[in-house]
Amino acid sequence: MTSEILILNREAVALAADSAATLTGEKIFSSANKIFRLRKDLPVGLMIYSRADFLGIPWETVIGLYRKKDNGAVSPNLEDYGNRFIEFLSTIVTPEIETNYIQCQIGSVLGDIYHEIAYTLEYIERSYPLDDEDRRKIVGETIDRHYNLWDLDSIKMPQIDEEEIQYLSDNYSDFIDDTINRTYNDLPTYTDSQEKLKAIAISILTKFPKCFLHPGASGLVIAGFGDAQIYPSFCSHLIVGYLNGKLICIPQQTDGIDQQKLSGIIPFAQQEMVCTFMEGIDxxxxxxxxxxxxxxxxxxxxxxxxxxxxxxxxxxxxxxxxxxxxxxxxxxxxxxxxxxxxxxxxxxxxxxxxxxxxxxxxxVSHLPKDELAAMAETLINLTSFKKKVTMDAQTVGGPIDVAIISKKDGFVWIKRKHYFDRELNPHYFEK
Incomplete structure (x- = not known):
């Protein structure tokens, strides 16, 4: 998980994000860029959370491609920019990218279950030996738990129908069988375990868990001003995957400032510290x-x-x-x-x-732009500090990037990290 926040009032919207992001599996990197200008001439920003890639393509690359393809049209509402970007995503997915994404998702979930089983067996066998029946029982119980999670505690993604499930069965059954046989060949299993593993492999591509964020999901937040909008707004989406020529995108929130609503604080990904700050209770x-x-x-x-x-x-x-x-x-x-x-x-x-x-x-409704940015950064720092001084995994960290978007000044960086020395690259800033 990562930590990102958006704060709005009538004058501007502040975006702040840490530098931690998941890339290719469970690996956490602490130098990711997660805030971008959508286009140079627009008061619109884009922020990502959770994964740092789209079907294996870094989001930085995707956004660079979008800027080259965008026709420069101005839209009256911010949502139009978000919809246009979502539509663009489907245009860059080739059959090879789709196949690689599907195979990686299947391999990842089956591999994670195997490693959990292997760790459990190793941990128990440090204390006493296990016979084949004991090992088979542990393997079966672990697979059953994951199967129930994806079967009972998940819902079908909105874009998925029987055609997509049949597509997976027709094109990837052999791959799933080979992956299971290759991964689990050293473990004793019950006769129904392989069928449950196959069901899990299908579910990770077609279902969304109720109790946690899908491991392949990447969040997108588009924020700023449409051409006809006086006050800022935002829209957010979860990009879960791509299957049978369909982009799996789940709309999340659409909101903004108006005559009645004067301010807003919206955290993404890890929200506990922000909620504690706002509500006075964890x-x-x-x-x-x-x-x-x-x-x-x-x-x-x-x-x-x-x-x-x-x-x-x-x-x-x-x-x-x-x-x-x-x-x-x-x-x-x-x-x-x-x-x-x-x-x-x-x-x-x-x-x-x-x-x-x-x-x-x-x-917040009366904060000037610099104070709005400082508040957003502070709330990210609170989350990062909490992770640092507790036994929780350090899933929030690295430098914090902060940007302000206003109708008058457009997109302005308040804090921005660079992977290079500024003095050695003056040409970059001359651009």
Whole structure:
């Protein structure tokens, strides 16, 4: 994961991004460029998050190709620029690029499962030996867990239909079988394990996980001003892949400043620290509290009722309670619990808004451009520092790039890293 943020008010939009990005698998690089001018003459920027490549092609290369192909047309709305860029992506995909992408995705997911199994077996065998049946059970359980993840906890991508699934079956079944046989030839497996691995290989190309970002997905954020727009806006998309001549693109957010909405802070990829800053509470802690409150409000009335009923029967205050009446009482108690739970959640939500987020957003709406940029950079720094001083993987890091886009000044760099010495390359800046 990486960390990127977009902050808007009526005057400008600030983009800030760290330099960490995933490229070709799980490798994290900490020198990636993730903020770009879409075109030299436009007040429009493009920011990427998660992966640093499109089907194996670096995004820097893709954007350079787009600038050469763009016809220079001016659009009244920012979304038009985003749609035009998305349409361009399909034009650069050759059959070779598509084949390589599909094979890499299949090889990556099957390889990751194999390495997880191998690590688990090695770790356990440090303590005691395993026979073939033990090993087969561990292999089967691991494959089942991944199969359930992609089968039950994933949804079909919107552009995918039976034609794409048949296309994979017709053209890549042999490749999938060969990859499984070559990768898992030293592991004991159950008879249905190979079929489940084949299903996983198909799913990574046709489904989107519910609980985490697709490992092949790359996020795009287009931000700035359309020619007819007074205030800034943005749109974002997830580029998941390419299959059977179709670009798999999932629209995410489209929003902007208007007469009612005066500011916005939108984090991408790793959002915990930004949400903590805005809401005054860590999102994971908030989820735990919400779940606790739900269980308490929904379960406590029944506990009280059971105690009261037991005491009434023990003291012989009532001989018995009619089952029909008891059912009505429990139903009403359940309704009361639900009502009180919802009231409590509304109270806490309002408290967070009044005492935290609204106070920040009120100031953001009036920040000058330099302060807007400083705030965006600081929020990225917070996320990076949290990763640095905890046991979490260092998935946020490297220099932070910051840009400001305004209607008057266009796209302006506030901070920008270079992979070369400025003094040795004056011709670059003369451009």
């Amino acid at each position: 999102p994971a802690y908030l989820n735990a509290l919400t779940q606790f409150h739900h269980n308490m409000f929904m379960g406590f009335p029944k506990i009280v009722y059971d105690h009261v009923k037991q005491r009434l029967l023990e003291e012989k205050i009532v001989p018995d309670i009619d089952p029909k009446i008891e059912g009505e009482i429990l139903e009403r108690l359940h309704e009361v619990g639900q009502e009180e739970y919802e009231a409590a959640e509304r109270y806490f939500e309002q408290y967070r808004y009044l005492n935290h987020s609204s106070r920040v957003m009120g100031v």
